[in-house]
Amino acid sequence: MKELPKIYQPQEVENEIYARWEKSGFFNPDNLDAGESYCNILPPPNANGELHIGHASGYTVMDIFGRFNRMNGKKTLLLPGKDHAGIQTQVVFEKKIKADTGKTRQEIGREEFYKKTYEFCLDRANYMRNQEKKIGISADWSREKFTLDPDVLKNALETFVKMHGDGLIYKGKRIINWCPRCATALSDVEVLHKDTPGKLYFIKYPLENSAAFLTVATTRPETMLGDTAIAVNPKDQRFEKLVGKKVILPLQNTLIPIIADRRIDLTFGTGAVKITPAHDPLDWEIGRDHSLPEIQIINEQALITELGGKYAGLSTLEARQDILADLEKLGLLEKVEDLAHSVSICERCKTTIEPLTSEQWFINVQTLKQKAIEAIEKGELEIFPTNFKRILVDWFGNMRDWCISRQIWWGPQFPVWYCASCGQEKYTVSLEKPASCPHCGGKDLTQDENTFDTWFTSGQWVHTTLQARGDDFKTFYPTDMMITGRDLLFFWASKMIMMSLYATGQVPFKNLFFTGLVLDKEGHKFSKSRGNGIDPLTMIDKFGADALRMSLIMDSAPGQDSRLYEEKIETFRNFANKLWNISRYCLTQEGFELVEKISSADLKSATDHWIVAKLAETTAQVTKLFEAKQIAVAADLLKSFTWNEFADWYVEINKIEKNQKVLGYVLDKLLRLWHPFMPFITEHLWTLNGKEKMLLVSSWPKNLQLTSTTEVLNFETIQTCITTIRNVRAENKIELGKKITLTLNSTTEKALAIFKAPFQEEIIKRLKTGVAEINYNQPEVKLTTEVKRTIGELSLYLDLAGAIDPEKEKVKVEKEIANLENFIAGLSSRLENKEFVSKAPAQIIGQQKETLAKKQAELLQIKKQLELLA
């Protein structure tokens, strides 16, 4: 046998292992034995950068579930891909081009820009794919997709055509969120709100034919250029008589009406609101309901338009300064107050949003969202954590029509055609350019210049990727699992449910699992500006992929944020090393091999029974936790079995009392159980143990046999005995080199028989107890050089040869008696409580009675001990 290094070196084996997995073809479900299917369409990361720790975290969870299901005999598909990520990629790539060539997108031209961005994305996708492999994701690369792949895209665009046919899509001039920097419309979810200190300006509007004024309050005085009314609440008695009258709009010198609308808050500002339908969402609605004219005074570059009179051409901010100065001169600026309010900004570039009316494409979401809510409420998909279900349902409830057109260049163009003679009013919806205009027969057709909202295509990702290939849709849809960050709940998860329900009539996935965000040690988000990023690749280099995976999923519940820092990854690197060394020990054993099955005849000792029982119990629990999606708890359980039971006890005892078959059996199961979490090291150890069939496709342990309870208890007695002795030594500060004598007394021979079984005495002597000699049933004497301890019906006497302090021992025993008496008092009063006895389940009562009896016996023994001390 080749000498293995003392320390596990992941860097030297991980790449080779991944290559073997890929070569095996088992990432492709077509090569797995037919069976029930399991599918997780992986969320496509944006193909414009590199993998960050958030991706690594998500991939780890997906891969853990994927591998678990594959080992459970499911035809498992993890389908990878990349997203073209419209606005974000355009922002990133424009910056890059500017830096590389000094050119702007306009200088390059639309067609060329699109081509170059496409190449850029493919290049990034290629780069990111290699990063994804480093994490160990067992995805089927032969099915990898990009949102702009022709087959996927065509499918998504067909949905547009179908929706249009069903009257769910309309084109209209409505108020939308406009980002002046990105020069595009945005949907509601792409707008962030940032609390900002601002000013509230009180402006006097002169009443028509009167010397009186009506004062309104506004945070954006420049929009007054487009005012077409003043609104007050109909219940507001202050303005009752003014409704229906007119005011003169200062600076523009036009007459605008005073209207009443219940949406006006009586308590805010002056109670009178200027209405600018073209530049404020609420004003737009009020304007629509009162048939007010819309005057667009801000253009798409955030500059004042011709309609703004002398302010035309100024930026909104410059116009504000000038307008305030002019109002001041006219004596119409009553006062200015400080006001904290929230400003809308672009999610991608943080530029202040200008609400403006614009011709855009919308999806009417009324029935779509209703269907989504129904599906969720009927339980057609389960959501983890469960409380996200209500958040999602509430969000759908408030969802407004979805603006899907963008004016950026990077993204698929609308399959909509205009004819030169028909103009913009009559258009044709068709995937292919029509040969002639169906309205007038004209030949001069041009395509709509709008591009789609990224979430329109990625919202169809699940079914479009599966429909792109053979029977995949039939086999895998609806998919089993979708795992995504909780930050994508509204952007993406909601759209997928809605769009797939529409396109296929079924939910896209049966389980929707949200991961939390990965934060730094102080709880901050990772960000470039903060410079607190943890690069997954660097961490893999340093600690190994398995350690990184473990640190990303441990100590965290679904949907809950978690913190990541190097010390944490280090502890799992240490654990991987532990696993390595357990195996290394096993491999040095004569005739050792991994054992798939054992029979009860193979269990020779109490220790064997114990470890096999613990293994069976752990396996059952871990499996159950997997099904409940509680992988962190599962891994924790597995870790304590591996370390605290198998390594600390069974492996230690194996050095004395050997049963290589059981040792091989437990290691065999352990490698399987760990594989979903730590695929690299387990696969490597599997191979080192001479296995030819890959662990990747080996079966998950189930229905492991249970064993004799008596034997298990017997081992636990030995275990307690050893711990007790170690304890006494440490308390009395006796170094291990100093040998002591152990005397075991019991009234029943049965209790002593456990120790007299083969090897047991040696086990006690060699497991760090420093016991040199063991005697049985010696007459009881005064405790002068000895310490007495009790375990059930067993009494332990440890001759410490004068190394004890009888006074200290006495204090300790008295303290223990008090403690026990206290506990017994509590327990017995509970057992005397009639309510408890009549209402608690029998099992609990039985348990507590047992504990009471045990503790009472213990108390008796300890009291005797005190006598012996005195």
Place this chain on the structure above:
RNA sequence: GGGUGAUUAGCUCAGUUGGCUAGAGCACUUCUCUUACAAAGAAGGGGUCACUGGUUCGAGUCCAGUAUCACCCACCA
């Protein structure tokens, strides 16, 4: 303004349907280089489970309220 989550050991966090004296890792203290592992082993100290009520035989766990923090949503002129 509405909502969600968090609050458990010095730090980072688990705690699955309420059940026996509440757990882990790191850090800390003492000891040990014992042939798988010092990235280790043995032993230990450290917590009125944020607060106040309630439900219950029994609450870290369920309910109500309070406080602090974080995040999300919102048509706050």
